[in-house]
Amino acid sequence: MTALRYVKAVRTRYINSLEKEINSAKDILNQDLKSVDIIKTKNEVNTCVQMLKKYSDTVEIQCEKYISALGENEDDEKEIDKVMDEDMSLCDRATRFVSLLEQLSTHIVSQLADKKDTEEKVLHQKSSKGS
DSSP states (O other): OOOHHHHHHHHHHHHHHHHHHHHHHHHHSSSSSSGHHHHHHHHHHHHHHHHHHHHHHHHHHHHHHHHHHHOGGGGHHHHHHHHEEEHHHHHHHHHHHHHHHHHHHHHHHHHHHHHHHHHHHHHHHHHHHOO
16 A cells, blocks of 8 residues: 555646646747847747656556556556546646647747847948948
Protein backbone atom coordinates (compact mmCIF):
# COMPACT_ATOMS: atom_id res chain seq x y z
CA MET A 1 0.00 0.00 0.00
CA THR A 2 2.93 2.33 0.64
CA ALA A 3 4.08 1.89 -2.97
CA LEU A 4 0.60 2.81 -4.19
CA ARG A 5 0.58 6.01 -2.12
CA TYR A 6 4.02 6.93 -3.41
CA VAL A 7 3.07 6.35 -7.06
CA LYS A 8 -0.17 8.28 -6.57
CA ALA A 9 1.72 11.20 -4.99
CA VAL A 10 4.26 11.30 -7.82
CA ARG A 11 1.46 11.17 -10.40
CA THR A 12 -0.34 14.03 -8.64
CA ARG A 13 2.85 16.09 -8.59
CA TYR A 14 3.29 15.76 -12.35
CA ILE A 15 -0.39 16.42 -13.02
CA ASN A 16 -0.09 19.65 -11.03
CA SER A 17 3.07 20.58 -12.94
CA LEU A 18 1.37 19.92 -16.28
CA GLU A 19 -1.66 21.99 -15.27
CA LYS A 20 0.68 24.83 -14.28
CA GLU A 21 2.36 24.70 -17.70
CA ILE A 22 -1.04 24.66 -19.42
CA ASN A 23 -1.89 27.84 -17.51
CA SER A 24 1.44 29.34 -18.58
CA ALA A 25 0.59 28.46 -22.18
CA LYS A 26 -2.78 30.21 -21.83
CA ASP A 27 -1.04 33.32 -20.48
CA ILE A 28 1.46 33.34 -23.35
CA LEU A 29 -1.26 32.89 -25.95
CA ASN A 30 -3.33 35.72 -24.44
CA GLN A 31 -0.49 38.24 -24.69
CA ASP A 32 -0.68 41.09 -27.17
CA LEU A 33 2.43 40.59 -29.29
CA LYS A 34 2.57 44.30 -30.04
CA SER A 35 3.13 45.17 -26.39
CA VAL A 36 5.72 42.55 -25.36
CA ASP A 37 9.37 41.80 -26.04
CA ILE A 38 8.99 39.44 -28.97
CA ILE A 39 12.31 37.66 -28.46
CA LYS A 40 11.56 37.08 -24.79
CA THR A 41 8.13 35.77 -25.75
CA LYS A 42 9.68 33.40 -28.31
CA ASN A 43 11.94 32.03 -25.58
CA GLU A 44 8.95 31.63 -23.25
CA VAL A 45 7.07 29.79 -25.99
CA ASN A 46 9.98 27.41 -26.59
CA THR A 47 10.39 26.72 -22.88
CA CYS A 48 6.67 26.17 -22.39
CA VAL A 49 6.49 23.75 -25.34
CA GLN A 50 9.40 21.75 -23.92
CA MET A 51 7.84 21.62 -20.46
CA LEU A 52 4.40 20.67 -21.78
CA LYS A 53 5.89 17.79 -23.75
CA LYS A 54 8.05 16.67 -20.83
CA TYR A 55 5.26 16.73 -18.24
CA SER A 56 2.73 15.21 -20.62
CA ASP A 57 5.05 12.27 -21.28
CA THR A 58 5.71 11.90 -17.56
CA VAL A 59 2.00 12.00 -16.69
CA GLU A 60 1.40 9.17 -19.17
CA ILE A 61 4.20 7.12 -17.57
CA GLN A 62 2.93 7.83 -14.05
CA CYS A 63 -0.61 6.91 -15.12
CA GLU A 64 0.65 3.51 -16.27
CA LYS A 65 2.59 3.03 -13.02
CA TYR A 66 -0.43 4.01 -10.93
CA ILE A 67 -2.72 1.64 -12.82
CA SER A 68 -0.16 -1.12 -12.45
CA ALA A 69 0.10 -0.43 -8.71
CA LEU A 70 -3.68 -0.61 -8.38
CA GLY A 71 -3.58 -4.10 -9.78
CA GLU A 72 -6.28 -6.14 -11.39
CA ASN A 73 -8.81 -5.88 -8.56
CA GLU A 74 -12.36 -5.43 -9.90
CA ASP A 75 -13.05 -2.85 -7.19
CA ASP A 76 -10.35 -0.69 -8.70
CA GLU A 77 -11.71 -0.95 -12.24
CA LYS A 78 -13.74 2.26 -11.87
CA GLU A 79 -10.73 4.03 -10.39
CA ILE A 80 -8.57 2.85 -13.31
CA ASP A 81 -11.10 4.14 -15.85
CA LYS A 82 -11.35 7.45 -14.00
CA VAL A 83 -7.56 7.87 -13.82
CA MET A 84 -7.11 7.03 -17.49
CA ASP A 85 -9.85 9.44 -18.56
CA GLU A 86 -8.49 12.29 -16.43
CA ASP A 87 -4.88 11.80 -17.45
CA MET A 88 -5.57 11.36 -21.15
CA SER A 89 -7.85 14.40 -21.15
CA LEU A 90 -5.12 16.47 -19.52
CA CYS A 91 -2.48 15.19 -21.94
CA ASP A 92 -4.78 15.96 -24.88
CA ARG A 93 -5.18 19.54 -23.63
CA ALA A 94 -1.41 19.82 -23.33
CA THR A 95 -1.00 18.56 -26.89
CA ARG A 96 -3.47 21.15 -28.18
CA PHE A 97 -1.55 23.90 -26.41
CA VAL A 98 1.74 22.62 -27.84
CA SER A 99 0.20 22.93 -31.30
CA LEU A 100 -1.05 26.47 -30.61
CA LEU A 101 2.30 27.52 -29.17
CA GLU A 102 4.16 26.08 -32.16
CA GLN A 103 1.89 28.12 -34.45
CA LEU A 104 2.65 31.20 -32.37
CA SER A 105 6.37 30.46 -32.59
CA THR A 106 6.14 30.26 -36.38
CA HIS A 107 4.28 33.59 -36.41
CA ILE A 108 6.94 35.18 -34.19
CA VAL A 109 9.75 33.93 -36.44
CA SER A 110 7.91 35.40 -39.42
CA GLN A 111 7.53 38.73 -37.61
CA LEU A 112 11.21 38.79 -36.70
CA ALA A 113 12.19 38.06 -40.31
CA ASP A 114 9.91 40.84 -41.58
CA LYS A 115 11.35 43.24 -39.03
CA LYS A 116 14.89 42.33 -40.04
CA ASP A 117 14.07 42.81 -43.74
CA THR A 118 12.54 46.21 -43.02
CA GLU A 119 15.56 47.31 -40.98
CA GLU A 120 17.93 46.18 -43.74
CA LYS A 121 15.95 48.12 -46.36
CA VAL A 122 16.03 51.25 -44.21
CA LEU A 123 19.79 50.91 -43.69
CA HIS A 124 20.31 50.34 -47.41
CA GLN A 125 18.24 53.42 -48.27
CA LYS A 126 20.17 55.54 -45.77
CA SER A 127 23.51 54.35 -47.12
CA SER A 128 22.36 55.00 -50.72
CA LYS A 129 21.32 58.56 -49.88
CA GLY A 130 24.59 59.19 -48.07
CA SER A 131 26.68 58.29 -51.13
